[in-house]
Amino acid sequence: MRVLIVEDDPGIGELLLEDLKDEGYAVDWAQDGNEALSLLKSFPYDLVILDIMLPGKDGYSITRDLRTRKETVPILMLTARDSLEDRVHGLELGADDYLLKPFHLVELRARARALLRRSRGEASNKVKVNRCELDISQKRVWFDGPEVKLSGTEYTLLEYLVLHSEGYFMRDHLMEHAWAGEASIDPRTVDTYIRYLRRKLADNAIETRRGLGYRFIG
Helix, strand or coil: CEEEEECCCHHHHHHHHHHHHHCCCEEEEECCHHHHHHHHHHCCCCEEEEECCCCCCCHHHHHHHHHHCCCCCCEEEEECCCCHHHHHHHHHHCCCEEEECCCCHHHHHHHHHHHHHHHCCCCCCEEEECCEEEECCCCEEEECCCEECCCHHHHHHHHHHHHCCCCCECHHHHHHHHCCCCCCCCCHHHHHHHHHHHHHCCCCCEEEECCCEEEECC
16 A cells, blocks of 8 residues: 655654554655645555645645546545634545544554545444444444444544543543534533443443543553
């Protein structure tokens, strides 16, 4: 699988380059939009990881150009813009998924795998952490065997915790990801939804540590 990273931040670009190479991908890295378009015309790629804010042509222009040429390569947009309008704009132009900066590599890998599998006609992208299994593409959950029915918000919160099970997260961090753009949400709502998840999964599925926050154990 050949992946093109389009990112002008040297720190992020180097990090993605090394991580994806370690995952077994063949990886090219363009640091501006014009270089990216030149590479995209020269080589067939299986996935493009595309920053929006770039020197030369920006990520929106690159996406528009690719889709105008009927190129179907999956595009995962990276953006520091967290407004709903910006995200919708990228998707409407033809991006397949987006990831907000700062991001965790484990989530980027999972989203990349999902897009690659989808492009090959494989609808399922399952992630398993201990007793919990998620099908990210279909938003389904199994815990200790049986399938568990969750609300949309419960699933969004659980997915984030599972994909980032290596760390602890405070309420405000979880609010940014599970309730993005909803400024009126009370921070204690996170505690309520954690209780819902524990009831549906298991009391010990999500750990709490004072001063650190919540972590998914599974």
